[in-house]
Amino acid sequence: MLFHITHTHTEHTCPIDNPEGMQSSFGALFPSIAASSVTLVGAWVDQLAHQMFFVIESDDITAIQDAFRPITDAGTIRIQPVGDAAARVAQIMDS
Numbered sequence: 001m002l003f004h005i006t007h008t009h010t011e012h013t014c015p016i017d018n019p020e021g022m023q024s025s026f027g028a029l030f031p032s033i034a035a036s037s038v039t040l041v042g043a044w045v046d047q048l049a050h051q052m053f054f055v056i057e058s059d060d061i062t063a064i065q066d067a068f069r070p071i072t073d074a075g076t077i078r079i080q081p082v083g084d085a086a087a088r089v090a091q092i093m094d095s
Helices: 019-024 026-035 061-067 085-094
Strands: 002-008 039-046 051-057 076-082
Touching: 019 026, 026 039, 026 061
Parallel strands: none
Antiparallel strands: 002 051, 002 076, 039 051
């Protein structure tokens, strides 16, 4: 199953100017995802808005939560299941 994940923090909690904070949060995130059973489809950033966006594939919510643990204290994470819009529209049209 695909999930769209949005991480948001503020300019006051952003670790960009804190090397230790960056290493323990975002610096640890991608290795944590790679070590998990979660498949990273893509990751994007809107740096000025202090947001990161991820599309991942997983059938295990606990694995998702564990993979993203390095940034859980750095801001708010929204995990949203998503599906293939074109496939769903085609399916509805064929009904």
